Amino acid sequence: MMRRLAAGALAVGTALALTAAPASAHTSLTSASPAKDAAVAAPSQIVLTYADPVRLPRVVVMDASKKQYQSGPAKAVDNKVTQAVGGALPNGEYTVGWRVVSSDGHPVEGTYTFTVKGSSATAQDPAPASSPAAAPAAGKSSGSSGWLWIGLIVLVIALAAGAVAWLRRSSAAKG
Numbered sequence: 001m002m003r004r005l006a007a008g009a010l011a012v013g014t015a016l017a018l019t020a021a022p023a024s025a026h027t028s029l030t031s032a033s034p035a036k037d038a039a040v041a042a043p044s045q046i047v048l049t050y051a052d053p054v055r056l057p058r059v060v061v062m063d064a065s066k067k068q069y070q071s072g073p074a075k076a077v078d079n080k081v082t083q084a085v086g087g088a089l090p091n092g093e094y095t096v097g098w099r100v101v102s103s104d105g106h107p108v109e110g111t112y113t114f115t116v117k118g119s120s121a122t123a124q125d126p127a128p129a130s131s132p133a134a135a136p137a138a139g140k141s142s143g144s145s146g147w148l149w150i151g152l153i154v155l156v157i158a159l160a161a162g163a164v165a166w167l168r169r170s171s172a173a174k175g
């Protein structure tokens, strides 16, 4: 009796698994490092492992004040996504937000948290240099050097105008 029940349950389970197969073709996160809810020393990278190969990964590592710590783009190799972390993470709770495209073309996303403890870094440390926000900042600095040149040219013109005015005035005084 029990064996027949077990066999029946197995058959039903197999049938469900087969019919569910197309729907579950999009992948899921199977493990992460640091792991979900883990309390760890400051990690230098986040490694996410999926059930299937993934593409176009995007990973954000954020502290409680929404400051971001990921450094550079996430890399996907087969079913593993690696995201470097810029600088040492101060103690506290972090949220990892991730988004990947699974092999069936569906985007999959999720979040989880982990905690850093025993870190010597303080919350006042500057943000990692190579966060995506650094790119517009670099553009801005070249823009400000452009303004510096314009400022210099204006200054030269002003000096020249002043010199001309001074020469005119001194020649008028003579005449």
Ligand SMILES: [Cu+2]
Residues within 6 Å of the ligand: 023, 024, 025, 026, 027, 102, 104, 106
């Ligand atoms: Cu799918």
